[in-house]
Amino acid sequence: MSLVNFTSREITCKIVYYGPGRSGKTSNLQYIYGRVPEARRGRMVSLATKGDRTLFFDFLPLELGTISGFATRFQLYTVPGQVYYNATRKLVLQGADGIVFVADSQARRFDDNLESLQNLQENLLAQGVDIRELPIVYQYNKQDLPADLILGPDELDDALNFRAVTSFGADCLSGNGVFETLRGISELVLKRLAAGSRVA
């Protein structure tokens, strides 16, 4: 849940990047880390295995600036994508204010996307959160791969985006769509907060 401090006029929101293994969640954060001015971001914390697979989470604190007199900060987390790390996914998901679902656009990964989406819904439900009430955007990553290997954003929308939430085609390595996605989820989370904020 967003933390609004009316005394020191600060807002802190937690955004979780979710999706199947190797879909590009960590790459999103690495790209953001590399492009946001140092004064606006903290150190990126990565709890990863020797093979650089996310073991627990990646974490990147971001300063959005002052909005309506409130210093606004975002905490970006990723979850480990591999199926067997569900226990840690559940932990990272706790208290999320918004979700970026990072899907792998490769046709051969379609079932993995679907499984991860179902897993997200189950884990949120286990925490008493209805996925329909949480700000969420989809990102279809790896759109730079050859056309015969991937599904396009429209095809993926038809197949995965049952709720017709905002979606973005992306290529995290070159950065296409990364900031558009972050901006999309930021808007949803903060507008929801503006509509009915509460003191934490």
Next chain:
Amino acid sequence: MRAVEPWVEGPLATFLDESAARLTLLMTSAGQVLAQHGFTRAFDVMSAAALGAGIMASTDELARLMDAPPFRAMAHQGVQHGLFLSGFDTPQGRWIGLVVFGPESSLGLVQLFFERLVVDLAMKAPTEAPSNRVLGSDFEDELNASLRTLFGQ
């Protein structure tokens, strides 16, 4: 010292005086910072809170796997600093405390006064539900301007 809610400041100040802790962080179980002392950069506070909450969450899960009650506290002793981490219940929900101490203090001292801090916080915590306070009506306009500034669009 900074705290999200003023009623936390008194008990925390007492704890800091008595324990001689160098850094102290109180956070929710989701890693949101509620009060801190000793950190100079907001980003460092958030990273420490994320890691502290992660440690507590994973040890709670380990306890659950062992069919045991959650671990109350954990301690790590380094060469120059010690670290104490403990979860506790308050009328406002489950909180986590992270304390870093140097040679001028000790684990025993920190543990002793942390227990008092938990009691003091429980006594001072308001019992009524937090009131809804809506952000200013200009929030959405300024939000769009800020997003343009940050993302350069």
